[in-house]
Amino acid sequence: MFVYESKVRVRYAETDQMGVVHHGNYAQYYELARTECFEACSGMSYESMEADGVMLPISEMHSKFIKPALYNQVLTIKSIVKTLPTVKLEVEYEIYNEANELINTGSTLLVFVNKQTRRPCPPPESFMKNVRPYFT
Secondary structure: EEEEEEEEEEEHHEEOOOOOHHHHHHHHHHHHHHHHHHHHHHOOOOHHHHHHEOOOOEEEEEEEEEEOOEEEOOOEEEEOOOOOOOEEEEEEEEEEEOOOEEEEEEEEEEEOEEOOOOOOOOHHHHHHHHHHHHOO
């Protein structure tokens, strides 16, 4: 299992008139955290993987809202990868406010895709070499 923590400060543009984060922004929070987690775990960037001919689009996304995130709060986003990636990469998220209260949970399912054929493919071996030790 691999767990990575990211931080993000809620910007005014992400909130509604009440200072509450609009639900659509959680997808961006997941992406920010997932990208940092991906790079920390694999030693690769999305950009370098795409240069090697593999893309990683989202197939599914789920989100549960427990408490509101508010303007100017610093949120902690835990990205959790519980199983060794195959053709699929599953990431779970837990978002905490500054009081360390769980305010959101979510998950994404991504699929490794060949850039030319746009068909599912195994992850690059360079990615797997760096990721395997976390799941043994």
